[in-house]
Amino acid sequence: MIDEKEFIKQLLNPQTQNTAFQKLLSDYQRPLYSHIRNIVLSHDDADDVLQNTFVKVFQHLKNFKGESKLFSWMYRIATNEALTFLSQKAKLSGISSEDLQNKTIDNLKADIYFDGDEIQIKLQKAIVTLPEKQQLVFKMKYFEELKYEEISEILGTSVGALKASYHHAVKKIELYVTSN
Amino acid sequence: MKAFKLENEPKIKSGFKTPENYFDDFSEKVLIQLNEKEVKVIPFYKRKKILSLAAAAMIGFALMIPVVNNYRADSNELDEATLETYLSHSNISQYDLIQNLDDSDIEKLGNNVTLENETLEDILATSPNIEHLITEQN
Numbered sequence: 001m002i003d004e005k006e007f008i009k010q011l012l013n014p015q016t017q018n019t020a021f022q023k024l025l026s027d028y029q030r031p032l033y034s035h036i037r038n039i040v041l042s043h044d045d046a047d048d049v050l051q052n053t054f055v056k057v058f059q060h061l062k063n064f065k066g067e068s069k070l071f072s073w074m075y076r077i078a079t080n081e082a083l084t085f086l087s088q089k090a091k092l093s094g095i096s097s098e099d100l101q102n103k104t105i106d107n108l109k110a111d112i113y114f115d116g117d118e119i120q121i122k123l124q125k126a127i128v129t130l131p132e133k134q135q136l137v138f139k140m141k142y143f144e145e146l147k148y149e150e151i152s153e154i155l156g157t158s159v160g161a162l163k164a165s166y167h168h169a170v171k172k173i174e175l176y177v178t179s180n
Numbered sequence: 181m182k183a184f185k186l187e188n189e190p191k192i193k194s195g196f197k198t199p200e201n202y203f204d205d206f207s208e209k210v211l212i213q214l215n216e217k218e219v220k221v222i223p224f225y226k227r228k229k230i231l232s233l234a235a236a237a238m239i240g241f242a243l244m245i246p247v248v249n250n251y252r253a254d255s256n257e258l259d260e261a262t263l264e265t266y267l268s269h270s271n272i273s274q275y276d277l278i279q280n281l282d283d284s285d286i287e288k289l290g291n292n293v294t295l296e297n298e299t300l301e302d303i304l305a306t307s308p309n310i311e312h313l314i315t316e317q318n
Contacts, residue, residue, distance in 0.1 A: 051213060120192060
């Protein structure tokens with residue numbers, strides 16, 4: 001397994017950049033797709049955002065100084081792209097981000113790229129009631145099963161704050177599902 | 181009503197699926213996009229080079245204009261200063277000069293630059309042959 005420092009060198013060297021970037025694509029497309037899909041909900045939107053993410057990653061490689069891990073740097077770009085996409089889509093539709101997400105969830109049953117049942121739809125609806133940051137923390141912890149330390153590096157929030165945020169998110173979701 | 185407890189439930193998956201073979205083509209899609217972006221955008225340093233060359237060419241062309249004009253000025257005529265010097269040192273009489281003038285030359289003489297009073301006074305004051313000038317006037 002290649003050392004991260006060495007891999008970053010290959011990514012920054014024009015001679016080896018293309019091969020290294022293709023490896024990056026191969027290693028990260030699935031986890032980043034899941035991460036993005038959890039935020040934007042629809043497959044087509046996730047596809048667009050994922051492509052934009054990798055294009056941005058490639059364009060900003062020269063600015064990457066290795067201060068953070070590649071993993072957290074890429075997840076950060078993916079998160080920002082997904083959140084920006086959502087807010088732009090909401091703006092274009094003339095509705096709030098929350099209303100847009102609710103609308104998308106209502107259509108999930110008819111979505112061919114969703115094979116969940118009632119409880120999954122209810123869970124998604126419960127998540128939408130949370131503040132944006134709490135939604136992120138919950139999805140990254142519960143669905144993606146990332147470690148708190150990893151989430152901390154990506155979101156720039158302390159582990160302690162993340163644990164508190166997750167705890168609050170779970171309580172609200174449980175209350176929503178119980179009452180609905 | 182039984183309270184819903186997340187930790188008591190089996191893990192609930194997101195329920196999201198991808199189209200079949202989606203990830204097989206994904207890398208290629210991104211690489212194609214990157215190639216297209218590379219072709220469309222002219223790097224700034226190249227644009228700057230093109231602009232610099234264009235500017236240099238225009239300056240060069242502008243500088244050439246007077247040079248070309250001078251080269252093309254193939255007139256065999258003497259300039260005024262040279263002609264004046266020649267005439268002042270020559271023995272040609274005014275009568276001979278006048279004989280060689282045609283109608284258009286005489287017309288041009290009529291439109292000659294008028295001397296400013298100051299210039300006229302200078303000439304009269306410094307000329308040793310003031311009588312000659314008065315005689316010529318007549």
